[in-house]
């Protein structure tokens with residue numbers, strides 16, 4: 656069943672003595688939407704350039720669609736659509752003309768070029784702006800045109816470097832949903848990089864957390880949180896009034912409660928299983944007033960910050 660379409664093995668890139676990418680091994684399956692997540696300078700763009708054969712690894716190997724990107728960069732570029740973090744268009748040509756230009760570069764016939772350009776402009780929601788010059792497009796429109804541009808040659812894989820950079824929140828949501836739909840409808844594998852964790856976690860089947868050239872963890876968001884938060888998987892945020900002096904002690908005595916922190920009338924209770932019922936009951940029985948109760952779910956932001964706090968490198 657496993658059918659890796661991107662395979663990195665011990666991929667390493669050094670700039671002089673500086674290690675930008677450090678022994679990165681990763682397999683991405685056909686049809687997956689994979690998020691390469693990490694702060695600025697993590698080595699995301701460097702990794703992407705090596706996948707495309709645009710930068711040569713210092714050591715290790717990279718295969719995309721079964722092709723060794725380093726040895727056969729031209730072949731890889733035929734199969735992979737790449738949206739760089741600063742998309743360049745001919746600013747004086749319209750969106751439509753830019754797509755036709757790319758189509759012709761990719762040796763599509765005139766009729767096919769026209770057909771695909773129109774179809775893709777509709778797909779990315781730019782039909783109305785098709786005849787506007789690309790130079791007059793907003794950042795969000797440029798990213799959507801970029802996506803259409805990348806799809807012209809019907810790639811098996813698309814690689815998007817920070818596609819949401821500089822777009823307003825509504826535009827981000829729209830763009831990400833578009834990417835997800837494309838992947839689902841046409842079975843395209845997507846690798847996207849981002850340093851905005853909360854934005855992309857909704858659409859990624861799996862994410863890799865990448866910091867200082869090293870991949871710290873890979874998995875779906877819930878698996879990552881299980882792995883990281885094994886001891887205190889559930890955190891309850893509880894509002895309590897009229898606390899009795901020994902309530903915190905009573906809560907600590909419940910099996911599987913690992914810590915209780917107090918901030919005025921708010922308690923933060925960590926437990927290794929869902930103890931919502933027992934905790935609520937203990938509070939009420941102590942004579943205190945329960946004003947609010949919220950079970951916190953871990954998102955990528957928490958996962959990511961926890962890695963930073965611990966400074967853990969696998």
Ligand code: ADP
Pocket residue numbers: 670675693694695696697698699700701702
């Ligand atoms: P990201 O895309 O995750 O922000 P990059 O891959 O662009 O990170 O950069 C990773 C590190 O490698 C950074 O510290 C950057 O300064 C360094 N770097 C990138 N390209 C070069 C280069 N051509 N020469 C020297 N250092 C570079």
Ligand code: MG
Pocket residue numbers: 699700701740816817
């Ligand atoms: Mg980058």
